[in-house]
Amino acid sequence: MNPFSTDHKRIGLWYMATSLVFFCVAGLLALLIRAQLARPDGTLLDAHVYDQVFTLHGTAMIFFVIAPFGLGLGNYLVPLQIGARDMAFPRLNAFSYWMFLLGGLTVFAGVLAAGGAAASGWTAYVPLSILPVGPGAGQDLWIAGLLMASVSSLATAINLLVTTIVYRAPGMTMWRMPILTWEMVATSLLILMAFPPLMAVLAMLWIDRHLGGHFFDAAAGGNPILYQHLFWFFGHPEVYVMILPFFGVITEVVATFSRKPVFGYVGLVLSSFAIAGLSMGVWAHHMFATGEVANAFFAGMSFLIAVPTGIKFFNWVGTMWRGSIALTTPMLFAIGFMLNFLLGGITGVMVASPPIDYHATDSYFVVAHFHSVLAGGSLFAVFAAVFFWFPKVFGVRTRESLGRWCFGLLFVGFNATFLPMYVMGAEGMPRRVATYPDIGHLALLNAIASTGALVMLAGVLVFIAAIVIALRERVPAGDNPWGGYTLEWATSSPPPEYNFDALPEIRSERPVFDADHPGKGTGTAR
Amino acid sequence: MRTARDVFVNSAIFGVVVGVVYWFASHHLGGTILLTLMGAGTAFAAGMTYAAEKNAQLLADRNDARPGDDAGTEVAIVTASSIWPPLAALAAFGLICGVMFAPIVAVAASALLLIVLWRLVLESDRR
Amino acid sequence: MNAFVPGTAQGGILLADWQVFIIVAAIVGAIVVALIVVPPIVWRRRDDALPPQFKKNTPLEIAYTVVPLLIVAALFWVTLKNDWPVEAQVSKPYAVVHVTAFRWSWRFDYPADGVSVSGTPQSPPELALALGEPTRIELVSADVNHAFWVPAFLFKRDAIPGFTNSFDLTPVRAGVYRGECGEFCGIDHAGMTFQVRVLPPAAYRAWIAQHKKAGG
Numbered sequence: 124m125n126p127f128s129t130d131h132k133r134i135g136l137w138y139m140a141t142s143l144v145f146f147c148v149a150g151l152l153a154l155l156i157r158a159q160l161a162r163p164d165g166t167l168l169d170a171h172v173y174d175q176v177f178t179l180h181g182t183a184m185i186f187f188v189i190a191p192f193g194l195g196l197g198n199y200l201v202p203l204q205i206g207a208r209d210m211a212f213p214r215l216n217a218f219s220y221w222m223f224l225l226g227g228l229t230v231f232a233g234v235l236a237a238g239g240a241a242a243s244g245w246t247a248y249v250p251l252s253i254l255p256v257g258p259g260a261g262q263d264l265w266i267a268g269l270l271m272a273s274v275s276s277l278a279t280a281i282n283l284l285v286t287t288i289v290y291r292a293p294g295m296t297m298w299r300m301p302i303l304t305w306e307m308v309a310t311s312l313l314i315l316m317a318f319p320p321l322m323a324v325l326a327m328l329w330i331d332r333h334l335g336g337h338f339f340d341a342a343a344g345g346n347p348i349l350y351q352h353l354f355w356f357f358g359h360p361e362v363y364v365m366i367l368p369f370f371g372v373i374t375e376v377v378a379t380f381s382r383k384p385v386f387g388y389v390g391l392v393l394s395s396f397a398i399a400g401l402s403m404g405v406w407a408h409h410m411f412a413t414g415e416v417a418n419a420f421f422a423g424m425s426f427l428i429a430v431p432t433g434i435k436f437f438n439w440v441g442t443m444w445r446g447s448i449a450l451t452t453p454m455l456f457a458i459g460f461m462l463n464f465l466l467g468g469i470t471g472v473m474v475a476s477p478p479i480d481y482h483a484t485d486s487y488f489v490v491a492h493f494h495s496v497l498a499g500g501s502l503f504a505v506f507a508a509v510f511f512w513f514p515k516v517f518g519v520r521t522r523e524s525l526g527r528w529c530f531g532l533l534f535v536g537f538n539a540t541f542l543p544m545y546v547m548g549a550e551g552m553p554r555r556v557a558t559y560p561d562i563g564h565l566a567l568l569n570a571i572a573s574t575g576a577l578v579m580l581a582g583v584l585v586f587i588a589a590i591v592i593a594l595r596e597r598v599p600a601g602d603n604p605w606g607g608y609t610l611e612w613a614t615s616s617p618p619p620e621y622n623f624d625a626l627p628e629i630r631s632e633r634p635v636f637d638a639d640h641p642g643k644g645t646g647t648a649r
Numbered sequence: 650m651r652t653a654r655d656v657f658v659n660s661a662i663f664g665v666v667v668g669v670v671y672w673f674a675s676h677h678l679g680g681t682i683l684l685t686l687m688g689a690g691t692a693f694a695a696g697m698t699y700a701a702e703k704n705a706q707l708l709a710d711r712n713d714a715r716p717g718d719d720a721g722t723e724v725a726i727v728t729a730s731s732i733w734p735p736l737a738a739l740a741a742f743g744l745i746c747g748v749m750f751a752p753i754v755a756v757a758a759s760a761l762l763l764i765v766l767w768r769l770v771l772e773s774d775r776r
Numbered sequence: 777m778n779a780f781v782p783g784t785a786q787g788g789i790l791l792a793d794w795q796v797f798i799i800v801a802a803i804v805g806a807i808v809v810a811l812i813v814v815p816p817i818v819w820r821r822r823d824d825a826l827p828p829q830f831k832k833n834t835p836l837e838i839a840y841t842v843v844p845l846l847i848v849a850a851l852f853w854v855t856l857k858n859d860w861p862v863e864a865q866v867s868k869p870y871a872v873v874h875v876t877a878f879r880w881s882w883r884f885d886y887p888a889d890g891v892s893v894s895g896t897p898q899s900p901p902e903l904a905l906a907l908g909e910p911t912r913i914e915l916v917s918a919d920v921n922h923a924f925w926v927p928a929f930l931f932k933r934d935a936i937p938g939f940t941n942s943f944d945l946t947p948v949r950a951g952v953y954r955g956e957c958g959e960f961c962g963i964d965h966a967g968m969t970f971q972v973r974v975l976p977p978a979a980y981r982a983w984i985a986q987h988k989k990a991g992g
Contacts, residue, residue: 127730170963205709206716209727214734214769221738229746244960250937251920251962260750267745274741288653288698290725291709293718297652312660316687329749341938347921348936349679356683382821384831390841396656400663403687404671407680412923412958413934414941417675422855424667426848430841436808437840443815447827450816461812469801472848476855478793478862482930485923485958551927553958556966562954620729626716645829647712 129213130620131202134220136516138195139509141220142188145227149183150583152176154576157540161573163561173557174242175261179231181245182265185361186272187227189501193368194219194279196508197307199516201283203611203618204301206292206626211285219278226271233261241265244555246358247328249339249350254332263332266325273318273325276364280314283307292610294629298649301609301632302391306371309395310364316403317360324353348415355406363402365497367395369504370435373457376507377439379607380454381446384633387438388648394431394438401428411477412484418477425475432468436461451605452526456507459534463499467492470545485555488548494541506533506586513593514600518616522596525589532582539575543568608633650702650710657695664688731772737765783928783953783974785946786862790930793858800851862931865944870909870977877915877922877935877957880964891987897967903955904973904987905947906980915941923958926972932958947974 128134155176159165168176198216202209210216233240238259243252247265251257287308291300328350330336337343339350378385385391405424407416439461448454470492474480483489506529514520548554550563559565603612612635614623627638630646637644668684671677708714740762747755782791819827874885881895884903895901905911915924917935925932926945933941957968975983 125730126735127732129728129731129734170966174963208725211725213728214731214772217731217734218737221735222741225738225742229742243962248921248960251960256920256962263749267749270745271742288650289707291707293708293714293716294711295709296712297710308656312656312691316660316690320683333749341936347938352677352679352683356680381815381819382827384829386831386833387837388831390837396659400660400667403664404667404684412932413936413939414943415936415939417671417677418859419856420671420674422859423852426852426855427845429848430844433844434837434841437811437837440808440811440815441833441836443819445827445830446815446819447821447823447825448816448819449821454816458812458816462809465805465808465812469805472851473794473797473801476793476797476851476858478790478855478858479797481790481862481932482794482927485925485932485960551925551954551956553925553956553965555960557963558966628715630712640826643826643829645831648831 127217129209129217131198131210131213131216132516132618132620134216135195135197135199137220138191138198138223141224141227142192142195145183145187145191147583148231149180149188150580152180152183154580156180157573157576159557160559160569162570163566164558168557170557171239171242174555175234175240177555178241178244178265179234182230182241182269183227184497185245185365186269187223187230189365189497189505190276190361191223192505192508193310193365193501194276194283196372196512197283197303197310197368198279200512200611201286201304201307202290203614203622204304204609205287205290205295206610206623206629207286207290208622210282211290212282215278216282219275219282222271222275222278226268226275228268229271230265230268232268233264236260236264246354248354249328249331249347252328252332253339257332263329266329270322270325273322276314277318280311280318283311284315292626292629295610296647298389298392299629299632299634299647301371302374302385302388303368303371303609305392306367306374306395309399310367312396313360313364313367313399313402317357317364320353321357321361324350324357327353348410348413351410351413352407352416355409356403358409359406360399360402362493362497363398365501367398369460369501369508370395372504372508372511373439373460374435374442375607375609376453376457376511377442379511379605380449380451380457381443382448382606383442383444383446384608384636384645385438386441386444387434388632390434391438394434397431398428401431408475408480409484411480422475422477426472429468429472429475436465451510452521452523452530453507453511453605455527455530456503456510459530460500460503460507463495463503463537467495467497467500470495483548485553486548487544487552487554490554491541491544491548494544499537499541503533503537506530509586509590511605512611513590514604515611515616515618517594518600519593519596520598520600520604521589521593525585525592529582529585529589532578532585536575536578536580536582539578540572541575543571543575547572603635603639606639608636610634613638650698650705650707654695654698654702657691657698661688661690661692661695664691726773728772731769733765733769733772737762737769740765781949782930783926783947783949783951783972784931785948786944787929787931788948789858789861793855794930796854797851800847804847863943865912865942866910869912869944870906872912872914873903875903875913875915875924875935876918877924877961877968878918879920879962880957880968882924882955882968882970884970886984889984889988891984893987895970897964897969900969900971902971902973904975904980904983905945906977907947907950907974909977910944910946913943913945915943920961921959922961922968924955925958926953926955928953928972934959950974950976
C-alpha cells in the first residue's frame with residue numbers, strides 16, 4: 124500500500140473504504156439515537172451528549188459517507204469507463220483524498236474539545252451556533268473540517284470534469300459515455316456551484332463567532348435568515364450531489380441485469396442536468412416556516428424537480444421491460460432503491476407544498492422523508508455498487524447467499540425504522556428532541572423504529588462478513604462476471620495499473636456488449 | 650467538446666433566467682445575486698470551453714475513431730507516485746486550523762504550502 | 777387521519793391540502809410500485825436468450841414527461857389555493873397575543889388586556905384562544921431560533937430574532953391542545969412545550985379576567 128500513490132483506482136478505493144469506516148461510526152451514533160429514543164422520557168444520554176450525537180451523525184453521513192463514496196466510485200470508474208489512463212490531475216486527486224480524511228478527523232476531534240463537539244445540528248443555524256450561546260471549540264473544529272471537505276470536493280469535481288471532457292478514448296463521444304459517467308459530470312457541476320457558498324457561509328460564521336462579526340446578528344443590523352439562505356443554497360444541491368452518482372449506479376445495474384440497453388439514454392442525461400439546474404433554485408423550501416421567503420416560487424420549482432426524477436424511474440422500468448432479469452444481489456438492492464426512493468420522492472412532493480410543510484418541517488415526517496431518499500436511496504445504491512463492482516476491483520466474487528441476507532435484513536430493517544417516523548411526525552413529534560412524552564402512538568412507533576435499527580445493524584454485519592469472506596475465499600471473478608456493457612469490464616479484474624492493454628472499438632454506450640455480441644449492437648443514442 | 654460547451658451554456662442560461670424570475674418573484678437581493686453569479690460562472694466556463702474547442706481536434710469526439718488511431722502520440726504526463734499531494738493536504742490542514750486556532754501554525758503551514766507548490770511545479774516539468 | 781379534526785379553520789384548509797396530496801401520492805405510488813415490481817416477476821431470467829434490445833420510444837418518453845408535468849402543475853395550483861387563505865389575516869382580529877419564545881419556554885402577552893403568562897419546561901404556560909374568533913399571533917424570539925408549533929392546528933411558524941412573524945388562528949373546536957417548539961434551540965428543546973386552551977368567548981373573557989386579577 125503506497126500512501127503516495129496517485130493512481131485513481133487506489134485513491135478511489137481509499138475514498139470508498141474510508142467512507143465506509145465513517146459509515147460505521149455514524150451508524151453507531153444512529154444506534155445511540157435509537158437507543159435513547161426507544162422509550163419515552165429516555166435517560167440513556169444527557170441532552171448535551173445527545174445533541175452532539177445527532178449533529179455528528181448527520182454531518183458525518185452527509186460529508187464523510189454518502190458524498191465521498193459517490194466521488195470515490197466516480198474516481199475509480201470514470202477513467203475506466205471512458206477508456207482513459209488516469210484522471211486529468213492525478214496528484215490533485217490524491218490531495219483530494221487526504222483533505223477528505225483530514226476534514227473528517229477534524230470534525231470528530233471536536234469530541235475531545237472542552238464543551239464537546241459541534242452540537243447545533245448538521246445545519247448549525249445561527250444564533251444557536253454562535254457564542255456565547257453555542258458550542259465552543261467543537262463548533263470551530265466542525266467549521267474547519269467542513270472547509271477541508273469543501274476543498275476536497277471542489278478539487279475532485281474539477282478533476283472529474285476535465286477528465287471527462289479531455290481524456291475520453293477515440294470514438295467515445297460524450298453521447299456514448301456510460302450514464303454513471305454522465306451523472307458524475309452533473310454532480311461535479313453541482314459541486315462547483317454549491318460548495319463556494321458553503322465555504323463563504325462557514326467563514327462568515329467563524330467571523331461572527333470570533334472576530335466580532337455581525338453578519339447574522341439581528342441586534343447589530345445583521346440577518347440570521349441570511350445564514351439560512353447561504354447555507355441552503357449549498358445544502359439543497361448537496362443532496363443532489365448525494366443522489367446523482369447513485370442514479371448512475373442504479374442505471375448500470377438495472378441495464379446489466381435486465382440484459383437490455385439503457386432505455387431512454389437521452390432522457391436520462393437531460394434529466395440529470397434538469398435536476399442539477401433546478402436543484403440550484405429550490406433552496407428555500409427548507410425555509411417555508413420562516414415566513415420570510417417567497418414560498419410560491421420555491422414550491423413551484425420544487426414540484427418541477429419531480430418531473431425529471433420521474434423520467435428516470437420510467438426509464439428504469441423501460442430498461443427492465445421485456446428484459447431477462449436476474450435477481451442478483453446488486454439488482455435486489457437496485458429494486459429496493461427504487462421502492463424506497465419512490466416513497467422518499469413522493470413525500471418530497473408533499474413537503475414541497477408549504478401548507479403541508481408547515482406541519483411536517485422540523486418533525487419526524489421530514490426526518491423520514493430524507494432518510495427514505497438518503498438511506499433507502501443512496502445507501503442502498505452504495506451496497507448495490509459494492510456488490511456490483513467488487514469482482515472488478517478485487518478480482519474475486521462475493522457469495523450471493525450472503526448478499527441476499529444482507530439485502531433482506533437491510534430492506535426490512537430500513538422500512539421498520541423509517542416508516543413509523545412518517546406517522547410520528549404527523550402526530551407531532553419534533554425532530555432533534557432528546558426525549559418525547561408517552562402520548563399518542565409515539566411510544567409504540569419509536570419502539571418499532573429502534574427495533575428496525577437493530578435489524579439494519581444485522582444487515583451491516585452480514586455485509587462486513589460477506590466482504591471478509593470473499594477476500595479470504597478468493598473465488599476468481601474473471602474479467603466480466605456479470606456480462607457488463609461498459610469499458611471497465613473490458614479489462615482484467617483487477618485492472619492493471621495502466622488500465623487497458625487494448626480497447627475495443629467504441630460505437631455505442633455499450634462497447635463491451637457490442638464486442639461480445641457482434642451484429643446485435645444498437646448504435647449511439649444521439 | 651461541443652457537448653461540454655453546451656452543458657455550460659445551458660447552465661448559464663438557466664442561472665440567468667431563474668435569477669431574473671426569482672427577482673420578480675421575491676425581490677430578494679441575496680438569492681438573485683447567488684443565482685445570477687452561478688449563471689455568470691458557468692458562462693465563463695462555456696466561453697473557455699468554446700475557445701479551447703476551436704483548437705481541439707479530439708479523437709474522442711469523432712464517431713468513427715478507432716482505439717489505435719492516436720497510437721504513438723503523447724496524451725498526458727501521468728505521475729504514478731508523489732509525496733507532494735499528502736504534504737499539500739497537511740499544509741492546507743495546518744493553514745485552516747492555524748488561522749482558526751493558532752496563527753503561528755498558519756504561518757508555518759503557508760511556508761510549507763509554498764514549498765509544496767514549487768515542488769509540484771518542478772515535478773511536472775519533464776523537459 | 778379519519779378521526780382527526782383540526783382545531784382551527786386554517787387547519788381545516790391545511791388538512792384538505794394533506795388529503796389531496798395523500799390521495800395523489802397513493803395513486804401514483806401504487807402505479808409506480810406495480811411498474812417496478814411486476815417486470816422482475818414476469819420477465820425473470822429463464823434462459824440465455826437475448827431479449828429484444830429496444831432502447832427508446834419517443835412518444836412514450838414524451839408522455840411520461842408531460843403527464844407528470846401536468847400533475848405537478850395541478851398540485852401547484854392546489855397548493856396556492858390552500859396557502860393564501862392560511863396566510864390571510866383579518867383587518868380586525870378578536871384578540872392579539874404577543875408570543876415570545878425563549879430558551880426554554882414561552883411568554884404570552886395580551887397587551888389589550890394587560891395579561892402576561894410565562895412558563896418553564898417544568899410548568900408549561902397556557903395560551904387561551906376564543907372559540908370561533910380570529911386571534912392575531914405576533915411571534916418573536918428573545919434569543920435563538922424557535923418555532924411555535926401546535927400539531928392539532930397542522931401549523932408551525934419560526935420565531936427568529938430580529939423578525940416578528942404574524943399570523944391568525946381561528947379555533948373551531950374547544951379543548952386543550954399541545955404546543956411544542958419546532959426548531960432545535962439547544963439542550964431543553966424537547967422541554968419547550970405549551971398548552972393552547974380554546975374557550976367559548978364568555979369563558980375566554982373569564983379566563984382573561986382571572987389572569988388579570990392574578991397579576992398577569
